[in-house]
Amino acid sequence: MNRDTPRTPPKTFHVKSFGCQMNVYDGERMTEMLGARGMTAAQDGISADMVVLNTCHIREKAVDKVYSDIGRMRREDGTRPLIAVAGCVAQAEGAEISRRASSVDIVVGPQAYHRLPDLIDKAIRGEQALDTDMPAASKFGALPGRGKQTRPTAFLTVQEGCDKFCTYCVVPYTRGAEISRPWSAVIDEAKALIDGGVREITLLGQNVNAWTGEDDKGAMQGFDGLIRALDALPGLDRIRYTTSHPNDMTDGLIAAHADVESLMPFLHLPVQSGSDRVLKAMNRSHSAQSYLRLLDRIRAVRPDIALSGDFIVGFPGESDAEFEETLSLVRQVGYAQAYSFKYSPRPGTPAADMDGQIAEAVMVDRLARLQDAINADQLAFNAAGIGKRTTILLERKGRHPGQLVGKSPWLQSVHVVAGESQIGDMIEVDIVSAGPNSLAGEIVRRKAA
Numbered sequence: 001m002n003r004d005t006p007r008t009p010p011k012t013f014h015v016k017s018f019g020c021q022m023n024v025y026d027g028e029r030m031t032e033m034l035g036a037r038g039m040t041a042a043q044d045g046i047s048a049d050m051v052v053l054n055t056c057h058i059r060e061k062a063v064d065k066v067y068s069d070i071g072r073m074r075r076e077d078g079t080r081p082l083i084a085v086a087g088c089v090a091q092a093e094g095a096e097i098s099r100r101a102s103s104v105d106i107v108v109g110p111q112a113y114h115r116l117p118d119l120i121d122k123a124i125r126g127e128q129a130l131d132t133d134m135p136a137a138s139k140f141g142a143l144p145g146r147g148k149q150t151r152p153t154a155f156l157t158v159q160e161g162c163d164k165f166c167t168y169c170v171v172p173y174t175r176g177a178e179i180s181r182p183w184s185a186v187i188d189e190a191k192a193l194i195d196g197g198v199r200e201i202t203l204l205g206q207n208v209n210a211w212t213g214e215d216d217k218g219a220m221q222g223f224d225g226l227i228r229a230l231d232a233l234p235g236l237d238r239i240r241y242t243t244s245h246p247n248d249m250t251d252g253l254i255a256a257h258a259d260v261e262s263l264m265p266f267l268h269l270p271v272q273s274g275s276d277r278v279l280k281a282m283n284r285s286h287s288a289q290s291y292l293r294l295l296d297r298i299r300a301v302r303p304d305i306a307l308s309g310d311f312i313v314g315f316p317g318e319s320d321a322e323f324e325e326t327l328s329l330v331r332q333v334g335y336a337q338a339y340s341f342k343y344s345p346r347p348g349t350p351a352a353d354m355d356g357q358i359a360e361a362v363m364v365d366r367l368a369r370l371q372d373a374i375n376a377d378q379l380a381f382n383a384a385g386i387g388k389r390t391t392i393l394l395e396r397k398g399r400h401p402g403q404l405v406g407k408s409p410w411l412q413s414v415h416v417v418a419g420e421s422q423i424g425d426m427i428e429v430d431i432v433s434a435g436p437n438s439l440a441g442e443i444v445r446r447k448a449a
């Protein structure tokens with residue numbers, strides 16, 4: 001326990017989330033829970049009595065960022081907030097964190113954050129405050145219900161953890177085994193979000209399409225069944241989901257893309273590499289061909305679907321020719337957007353010990369070439385929207401005064417001139433211009449009847 005740990009109960013707090021959307025969701029749940037306990041959310045970490053760093057362990061850079069953030073917590077007068085490290089670094093490194101950064105007061109894993117209030121009490125009493133349990137009883141049941149939301153869009157975690165053990169990835173170790181939240185818990189949370197003003201829900205999971213469970217009549221359902229039940233809820237206009245795994249893209253889910261109106265025509269389906277040898281070494285259990293055939297089947301039922309993916313360049317042993325296979329796959333698919341990363345060896349994962357680790361300079365070069373190819377496709381996809389009429393959900397203020405940003409069905413950001421009171425409205429726009437990252441639209445004005 002640190003000598004300089006603040007000893008008065010914190011009244012204000014700030015949660016800073018890194019990493020994936022599930023961490024954003026967890027950060028929101030922590031904020032709601034601390035709020036329900038009478039604490040107030042502060043605008044930033046500097047002024048807050050307590051800072052929660054909700055961390056990501058996926059690549060080395062993400063971890064370094066956390067430690068540099070911890071180092072910057074001391075205020076000019078020499079004091080500092082109570083510091084809690086939550087999220088995947090907390091799970092992966094546990095007590096090691098306090099050894100590396102002695103000012104950390106609380107360490108809490110992603111399956112234990114409902115116990116944060118007890119950990120705060122412990123820390124200010126001067127006791128060790130570490131909880132990286134993965135309790136069988138779900139944290140979700142211990143969290144307060146969802147209330148009024150500040151945005152018309154919300155995340156909803158329905159599935160957590162991963163049993164796939166790709167050889168490069170820490171997620172199965174930091175998030176634990178695959179679990180699906182019960183049907184009624186998901187439906188009830190969705191209803192509460194809708195009551196709180198939400199019109200679009202993005203269902204989250206590390207392998208969200210692996211969701212399975214019994215419905216309210218006791219029948220087994222897959223992810224498509226859950227989507228259909230959510231589609232039937234009055235007031236929910238749009239459903240999205242992420243991240244999905246190619247091996248869990250069932251016939252039922254593909255069919256849902258054909259006929260569930262609120263299910264948006266956008267699919268984030270990571271493939272990681274276009275080389276079968278690399279995919280095998282990654283333990284991805286799909287091939288480049290099986291992935292492309294899957295996309296064909298989805299496009300056959302939903303021709304306008306926008307595709308997104310994740311790629312890793314410089315996986316151990318990746319040759320120039322194998323990298324070219326990735327470029328070739330990207331050209332064949334024509335992604336609407338995609339994320340690409342340099343391989344980062346993660347402690348404890350099989351790939352970190354593989355022969356043939358790739359030099360940084362080679363990875364930098366491959367990443368630049370891959371991103372050029374992806375950016376070109378992304379711009380082409382956006383440019384193809386010019387002149388088309390579409391519906392956007394206005395989500396937030398834009399950078400310029402009098403401007404709002406909404407999302408198209410294909411997850412493109414669309415800027416329009418509109419007043420703040422219109423946030424949450426679904427409006428028709430004509431797309432007038434396009435850049436690599438966003439579109440501009442003009443609101444369609446209907447003549448009074």
Ligand code: SAH
Pocket residue numbers: 058059168169170171206207243244245270272310311312341342343344345346
């Ligand atoms: N569950 C999802 C993605 C989880 S992590 C899936 O299986 O697709 C998000 C992305 O980070 C991965 O898709 C992968 O592209 C990337 N990633 C994971 N581990 C990585 C590593 N060690 N180095 C570089 N990128 C990595």
Ligand code: SF4
Pocket residue numbers: 162163164165166169170171172206207245
């Ligand atoms: Fe990681 Fe693979 Fe699981 Fe995705 S499927 S979370 S990349 S182990």
Ligand code: F3S
Pocket residue numbers: 018019020021022023055056057058087088170171174175
């Ligand atoms: Fe990062 Fe954990 Fe998400 S490692 S990507 S925050 S599941």
